[in-house]
Amino acid sequence: MTFRKPALIRGLIVSCQPVSRGPMDSLDTIVRLALAARDGGAQGLRIEGRENVAAVTAACSLPVIGLIKRDLETSPVRITPFVEDVEALVDAGAAVIAVDATARARPVPADRLLHAIHAHGRIAMADVATFQEAQEAASMGFDILGTTLSGYTGGPVPEAPDLDLVAACATLGKPVVAEGRYNSPDLARKAIVHRADAVCVGSAITRTEHVTGWFADTIAQAARVDAETVLAFDIGGTKTLAALVRGRTILEKQAVPTDRNVGTDPWMESLALLAAAWEGAYDRVGAAVTGLVHDGHWFALNPDTLPIPEAFPLTEELTKRFKCPVAICNDAQAAAWGEYVYGAGERQDMIFLTISSGIGGGIISGGRLMIGARGLAGSLGQTLWPPSGERLETLASGFGMSRTASAIGRPADAKQIFEAAERGEEWANSIVQGAVEKLTVSLANLQALIDPERIVLGGGVGRAPAFHTLLSPALLQVGERMRPRLVPARLAVDSGVLGISDIARHEWPIERR
Template sequence: MTTSLLDTLRGGLIVSCQPVDNGPLDSIPAIVGFALAARDGGARALRIEGADNVAAVAKACDLPIIGIVKRDLSTSPVRITPYIEDVAALAAAGAHVIAVDATLRERPVAVAELLAAIRGYGRLAMADLSTIEEAYAAFAMGFDIVGTTMSGYTGGSTPDGPDLAFVTASKALGGFVVAEGRYNSPSLAAAAILAGADAVCAGSAITRTEHVTGWFAKAVADADRRRGETVLAFDIGGTKTLAALVRGETVIDRRLVPTPPDVGSAGWFDAIADMAADWRGEYHVAGVAATGLVRDGLWNALNPGTLAIPPDTSLSGELARRLNCPIVARNDAQAAAWGEYQFGAGQQRDMAFVTVSSGIGGGLVLGGRLVEGARGLAGSLGQVQGSKGDLRLEDLASGFAMAATAGEAGLPADTRLLFDAAKAGNTMAGKILDRAAARIATGLVDLQRLVDPQAVVVGGGVGLAPAFQAALNRSLELFDTALRPHVVFAALGADAGLIGIGHLAQQSDVM
């Protein structure tokens, strides 16, 4: 019996059908209903409390039952099946497995005596435990199953998540292990199996409607509260810096200054923080979208020609100290990608975002998630180099690059004037614009080959200029339709980074 039942449980879900005590679902018919629903949903076994409930479920349902009795004792903290008579009642009711609290705490009956009684009735024995020392002792005594049930419930504050490390350590002892305790989502149940559990027991998330409703209600209320709150947002570029108060997709107030010199110095951070000096008290969290490589709050240059950032500048830490609030920092193009995904032209589709401005940046949103990559580089199209590995796309086709090429050709070294000249029919200006647009079009096609997003959103001061858009579309039309990306132009304009980092900061604060 032992081998066949454990084989049935292995790799499966056990559903604990224990409603909230004295709640509207705390009745035998409701518990039987939970049991039948769990069976129909694919459960391999049930965990049922109380002999009467076990008897009713055993009569109605053919799944194996792990039976327990809960008691609140004045002389012991042990609650689960503390007495020999509880074992007898569960065995008579039809439990296939009887679980007892086998923690190393003061109890009315020794664990060895409870185990002997379970064996006497020919049932399998499960030990509900809180530590690896208890697991070692339980297996040594001869328990068929150990459960991590009591981890986090024998003293101190209860953790939010399950104890996966306990699962792994228990499995290393070689016996049958059931992961139980705060496995409140399918992903956590899967994580338990990957951590080594033979089976997973879930209860509150399935049969305690009051608890689940409370989780959802709190999450919705918290998100609604955060949605209505104001975030301080910065967008730090190579030439200019924006500071704004953002609420959802609305920019309430803003300031624009040239990006201060001496990037990363104490004075530089003071100047950035001073942009929000008279907004103090109007925000609870701040977001920073910055050009360059931003990872884990540290800031590095991707192109020192755009902004010379000292290595490993503590962007989040320095601003957090000055603003006295949590800081969420991301690359500016990645933040803008998130803004366009949530509120702009991305329309919550899998998308790549490419910003063509003084530099060229990008971001990816796939499966509803901003993809940053292992090093924070994801979407950095402007840093892609040619076959010779010398010049980057940003060096050849950005606003800075076009202006420099125009200056070398005797034209004004200004992209806006370059576009005006091209529109007026200046042949050289037209060639510079077309060459840059063709290079970016090739980059977008390569991006489509690699990522294959539903849409590519193009933004930035250059990217949104009508002359550039026309040139880009002409270049894209030269590619086969099977490779040509679905290009749409950014809807949020210069506010995409502010709105995106504001939303990311709100999300971070909620989570």
């Protein structure tokens, strides 16, 4: 066989090393995997064993990184530990020969292996676990540095690849191959961003048993999680709803007026009493709460809605009280997720707005619930209305309309105002009209800023017929491109507990940026 030293391998290297003694562990299968990798765009191959290297180099023109693995009683070093292994790989046609270059007890010094590789005109690759080992390998004269053994020389194996080691190795002036746990295209991309010259991928491409196991385990875990029962609270300014939720089914629920002594021991005890009949029947706890949630703490956005103590450690207190995993979220954001998963969102990009005693909202983009850097994402009610600089919530919510009614000598709550409007009373129509005008502008601005597929409206005010009677013609005055598609919420008062229960079970739909 005529050997031609290859140029530096850049891009994707595929490691064709099936599970030892598994159903794919045959010479013919390894060659077929190599050819399939070539056809898929691989720029190089990593092959173990003299016979396998010889068969692949005879069938495929891609450069091969060859290695021989041995299980030694006297050393933990497994990859190409002997000079005779180097010579066997040379005879088999390997262009690059990989050796374990870690600082562990070894049968043959690494520099002797390096000398043997160079003596045969081959390229030497050092498989290392630490930056110090990479430095020593580079100074010794190895041609390529591979992060292959990071995480595999002691202790638990991490789940994520060692991107920091890749970046550190790139400072040494040698080509770097990122290897070890690069099991998705995005992780491979990140390796290149961290200045790897090539990325070696094995299990995710060629170990069918491993990939099957990943899927099987994930599906089984999801099935277990979906079967979990959640004790879900929806704590608003006027009422607190507690429910026992499994999947999209609310098994039981009950509501009480919200105790405004938030954060006190009696208040915590009232939550426990509300759920006392369900003790032992749930696996997790979720709380959807009015106000701001950030890093497990609870803050008041509008103290008039509920006077929450500053930075109340809600996650910690609920965990101590109920002794199980806890998830907390702003109530409107949780309701947005509930409508997205189970209701009017239909799993499309959307904004949910609840217009009731206050005004809150949540944004779903790309299948993720947007929380924001400070937990504020979707808080339309906290936007400031010119020229007064008052919050939109203060002017156009149920509480806001009630305040306006009192100011003109017509004390009434939102329900009474709408009833009066439906009877044609001018003072009530004027109050509702004023709120609708402000909300029309705000909805158009939301469409321009976020541009969702739909805006889902919920809440007692948001669902009121008199409100829609005025809102629909007002929106017709907005240009077509700026005019949102409004759809009514489907889940009513259950959106919050359904949303927070799903978040509590999965913990993955939240995007904090």
